[in-house]
Amino acid sequence: MRAKLQNFALSLVGAAVLVGLWAFLSSTVAADLPSPLKTWEESKPYIVAPWEKRGEMDQGILRMASYSLLRVGKGFLIAVLVGTPLGFLLGSSQLLARMFDPVIQLLRPISPMAWLPLGLVLFRQSEPAALFTIALCSMWPTVINTMQGVRSVPQDYLNVARVLRLGTWKRFTKVLLPATLPHMFTGYRISLGLAWLVIVASEMLTGTPGIGGFLWQEYNSLIYSHILLCILTIGIVGFCLDRLMGVAEAKLKAA
């Protein structure tokens, strides 16, 4: 408890140092950087009424974040639904793994910015194009971790399946899946983090309402304090998502 309190106090000090630096920079070299105080004052309507809708691109910060979260949720769901079985397939077949491993290594480092125009060409609408981009970019950690998980199932457990003469389905549900679950969740956690990174970029490019879209619009409207508001929100939401997945992961590993 004491250590926790100490950690909390220390992290507050860290944040204060950063805000101090920010105030210093905005008052000296970076004239266009809004000061912390100015940022707070101009952002206040968005924070105190976080759910308000004043116009298409003028909405409370939570409402904006929720649009992005929903989009991320959908894209992430697609990534998980496609990536998990793919990982199982590649993990259980040497042949398939050798066939597709190079392709995956090639697709993995491609930036979301590169996929988005292709998505727009394919779907002709910004929403499905964004989902396409999120799913495609965030899928790989799920695929790779699931694959590794399946490959590293201890031989002992596979032997149990053999000597109990379990059928394919029972072998999968009672042995393979539970043994792989912790690895899968590590993949999901990284994937969700990636999906959140991708959403901002894709909303910026498509101009859809959401935290990224809002950020880009405020840049174009020269309201720079709102850019900082968006950046902070993106960070906080991303942090919360990671923590949630971390808790789920820890629960699974303890079980």
Place this chain on the structure above:
Amino acid sequence: MALIELKNVSKDYGARRVLAGVNLAIEEGEFVSIVGVSASGKTTLLKLAAGLLEPTSGTVTIDGQCVSEFPRGAAIVFQNYSLLPWLNALANVELAVESAFPDWPASRRRDQAMLYLEKVGLKAALAKRPSQLSGGMRQRVAIARAFAVEPRIIFLDEPFGALDALTRATLQQELAALCQARTPRVTALMITNSVDEAVLLSDRILALGRGPGAALSAAVPVPLSRPRSAKALLQDEQAVKVRARVTEFLVAGSRGPAPHAPRVARPAESAPAEVRP
């Protein structure tokens, strides 16, 4: 015809010959132990008999059928327990029962699993996960899992090797009781590095020489009545003789340099070396 039969079985791992020309026949209802020092290929031999490994040459048959997978109606107890950590004790046993008796209703399968867990004294630990159990209790679950499927054949791969001496002694008695309890008696093949354990449980004992290229000794019969007690066996004249003979085989087997030499050929021995075809 013997129930389990290994004929001239050899096994290579790459270029290394682990077992050479092993012959072994186990009759229905017999308890046979293979005693060997570490790294002599004991576990390989058991895995071959259980269909978990394929021999490089020679044949393994059960009921006259060539063995290619783990046989139906058989069970195995591994040294490292091999319980599934995400299932509790009851669920671990139930999974085995479910797989062995798919036609039984769920309630009957549960009763069967509970019955065998009770037999090994784990009535209070049904809901515990393996990680919450001691080594001895885990091995009890593994033994319950093996016997709950009412197997005809049971393979035991150094079942008590990882346990302390006291737990080991208790579990040996429980195992002996479980083997005796059924009619017809279960056929058992046990791998162990303890001569005492083999004498306590077996009808016949064979020694496996040191690898690579290990071969089996002649069988030493154990003409002792059951139930046996470890304490009584310490002084029993027959038991002492059996122990001496097995130990002699072990020592002779672990000295020999030539892998293919028949180390067991000691015709001068007084006791009839009972080698079954």
